[in-house]
Amino acid sequence: MRPTPIWIIVLTVCIAICAGQWIGIQRIEFGIARIVLLPLVFAFIAGLLMIPAVVPPLRRIMGEGAGQRASRIVGAAVMPVIVVLTASIGTNIDELVETGPALIAQEFGNLGTMLLAMPAAVLAFKMGRESIGATFSIAREGGLAFIFDKYGPNTPEATGVTAVYICGTFFGTALFTIMPPFVASLEIFDIRALAMACGTGCASMTGACATALSEEVPAQTELIGALAAGSNLMSGVSNLFIIIFITVPLAEIYYRSLAKIRGPQAEVSDV
Amino acid sequence: MSETDTVLPASQPITFIQKVMSDLWLSVLATLAIAFSHVITGLYDTGVWIGLAVIYVIVAVGYVLARLITIRILPDLFWVSIVAMLVTWPGVPGSAQVRDAINGVSLLPTLTPLMAFAALGLGSREVQLFKQAGWKFILISVLVFFGTFMGSAIIANIALSLMGA
Numbered sequence: 001m002r003p004t005p006i007w008i009i010v011l012t013v014c015i016a017i018c019a020g021q022w023i024g025i026q027r028i029e030f031g032i033a034r035i036v037l038l039p040l041v042f043a044f045i046a047g048l049l050m051i052p053a054v055v056p057p058l059r060r061i062m063g064e065g066a067g068q069r070a071s072r073i074v075g076a077a078v079m080p081v082i083v084v085l086t087a088s089i090g091t092n093i094d095e096l097v098e099t100g101p102a103l104i105a106q107e108f109g110n111l112g113t114m115l116l117a118m119p120a121a122v123l124a125f126k127m128g129r130e131s132i133g134a135t136f137s138i139a140r141e142g143g144l145a146f147i148f149d150k151y152g153p154n155t156p157e158a159t160g161v162t163a164v165y166i167c168g169t170f171f172g173t174a175l176f177t178i179m180p181p182f183v184a185s186l187e188i189f190d191i192r193a194l195a196m197a198c199g200t201g202c203a204s205m206t207g208a209c210a211t212a213l214s215e216e217v218p219a220q221t222e223l224i225g226a227l228a229a230g231s232n233l234m235s236g237v238s239n240l241f242i243i244i245f246i247t248v249p250l251a252e253i254y255y256r257s258l259a260k261i262r263g264p265q266a267e268v269s270d271v
Numbered sequence: 272m273s274e275t276d277t278v279l280p281a282s283q284p285i286t287f288i289q290k291v292m293s294d295l296w297l298s299v300l301a302t303l304a305i306a307f308s309h310v311i312t313g314l315y316d317t318g319v320w321i322g323l324a325v326i327y328v329i330v331a332v333g334y335v336l337a338r339l340i341t342i343r344i345l346p347d348l349f350w351v352s353i354v355a356m357l358v359t360w361p362g363v364p365g366s367a368q369v370r371d372a373i374n375g376v377s378l379l380p381t382l383t384p385l386m387a388f389a390a391l392g393l394g395s396r397e398v399q400l401f402k403q404a405g406w407k408f409i410l411i412s413v414l415v416f417f418g419t420f421m422g423s424a425i426i427a428n429i430a431l432s433l434m435g436a
Contacts, residue, residue: 006300009391013304016387021311038379040386047390053398071392075347076294077301077385079330080323082348083355084381087373090360102430112422117414125407134411138419163404167412169393170401173386175416183421189428197423203348204385209420211378221378231423233352 004066009073012050012062019046025215034185038212041174074204081207085229092226099192103231106196107238110137114251121160122258129255133160136251139168140202142240150248176205177212184216191217195224199231201239206232287338294334294347302327304384309377318375325372329354 020043028035051066052059089096096103114135121131133151137143139161151157180194191213198209210228214221302323309319333351340350357363359370 010300010304012391013384013387014307016390017304017308017383018311020383020387021308038382040379040383043383044386044390047387048393051391051393051398053393053395067392067394067397070388071394073297073301074385074388074392076297076330077304077388079298079333079348079351080302080305080326080376080381081378081385082352083326083329084373084376084378086352086355087359087370089356090366091370093361099431099434101434102427105430106423106427109421109423109426110419112420112425113415113418115422116418117411120414121407121411125411127407134408135415135418138415160408162400163408164412164415166397166400166404167409168416169389169397172412172416173389175413176420179417179420183424189424190431193424193427193431196427197420199423200419204389207378207382207385211382214378225378229352233349236346236349 002063004063004069006069008062009066009070012047012066013070016043016047016050019043032186033182035178036181036212036215038177038215040208041177044174078203078207081211082203082229085207085210085225085232088222088225089229092223095192095223096226096230099196099227102193103196103227103234106193106231107234107242108246109197110239110242110247111250113137114247114254118251118254119258122255122262126262127160129156130160130163131258132248132251132255133157133162134164135160136247137239137243138172138200138202138205139164140200142201143243146240146243146248172202173204173208176200176208180209180213181216184213191220191224192227195220195227196231198224198228199233199235201232201235203232291335291338294338295331298327298330298334301384301388304388305376305381308380308383312377312380314377314380316375318372322372322375325369326376329358 020039020041023042024039026037028037048054050058052062053067117135118131121127121135127134133139133147133156136147144161144165147157147161176198180198183189184191184194194213195210198206198213200206200209206228210224213224213228217224306319306323309315309323330351333354334347336354337345337347337350359366359373
């Protein structure tokens with residue numbers, strides 16, 4: 001099988017972009033909240049429908065190794081997004097300093113991940129130690145590496161973190177364009193708090209989140225970008241330390257107390 | 272993000288230049304896709320082209336810096352961010368013009384190509400793993416992402432109102 005020529009990748013991407021733009025922004029209003037689907041969600045789905053792994057007959061046209069070549073461009077394609085966001089830090093630095101304590105405090109918001117997801121994993125789905133790997137963080141590269149290093153590759157913890165890593169790769173970024181406008185439409189939160197919450201340490205999710213928020217509040221685009229980018233930079237620095245010294249030790253304790261409620265593993269989860 | 276390449280020390284001039292060239296080439300492809308995305312969205316005034324050119328230069332300088340400084344603890348993203356912040360910082364000569372140029376570029380059409388590339392970047396191994404993960408892990412993942420966003424948002428909101436900011 002011939003390797004995928006680069007023009008096929010570019011052409012496919014252009015088709016996906018057109019599909020996204022053609023469908024456009026979809027807003028679904030229901031009662032007190034709103035779900036917004038941005039073109040990029042549709043572009044992603046269109047892209048999925050054009051890869052051989054999903055539609056096998058396409059292998060003939062696409063050739064071999066399109067995935068690898070395209071995923072290297074992903075790293076380059078995220079850079080302009082980050083440039084646009086960080087470019088607004090300088091002019092908004094006063095606001096960043098002023099809200100500094102909030103910016104630092106919300107770095108510990110990552111703990112909300114396991115607070116919410118671990119009971120579901122242990123109590124509702126009766127999962128074992130997979131729960132620790134699956135719910136300690138949003139399972140991006142750093143967290144994945146740490147779990148593999150600490151527990152080993154053939155452990156339930158590694159299974160859990162891999163599963164969430166893969167799910168995040170598939171719909172994490174899309175989810176980060178849907179959640180922020182939804183939560184913003186509830187009108188409970190300060191838009192600055194939501195902008196800060198965008199900074200996850202994962203550039204594409206941060207970019208997606210900031211973009212979706214700016215679409216809702218266009219007048220605040222610069223401030224949203226600055227807070228999200230600032231929070232993202234801080235997460236990039238602090239995430240691994242928080243994971244090693246706080247999240248994973250806490251996840252162990254939390255898991256054991258939840259496991260007591262669940263009782264001795266009644267059924268070994270076969271996931 | 273998908274940094275799987277081995278670390279190349281700067282002492283190997285040919286491989287170093289090759290690596291940088293390959294990064295810059297990928298960056299050109301990404302920038303072209305973003306330009307296309309703007310055109311499709313109906314945004315194609317000169318401001319867009321100037322903005323994209325300026326962004327490309329910033330990314331390129333960031334990449335070169337990242338390759339020159341061989342301590343690879345910090346991702347490329349860090350260096351690109353540093354360059355972007357530096358050239359737009361108030362008081363830095365020309366920063367106002369650079370900011371204006373970058374503001375010519377819209378976020379939404381910049382993000383769309385990223386998602387298209389990300390979809391194409393998924394190989395059969397990823398699709399296989401995703402199918403294996405099953406609906407339980409899909410539900411848990413949704414809770415995981417919702418949890419981290421809400422956790423940060425709640426803490427930030429409380430902190431902001433305590434500060435009266």
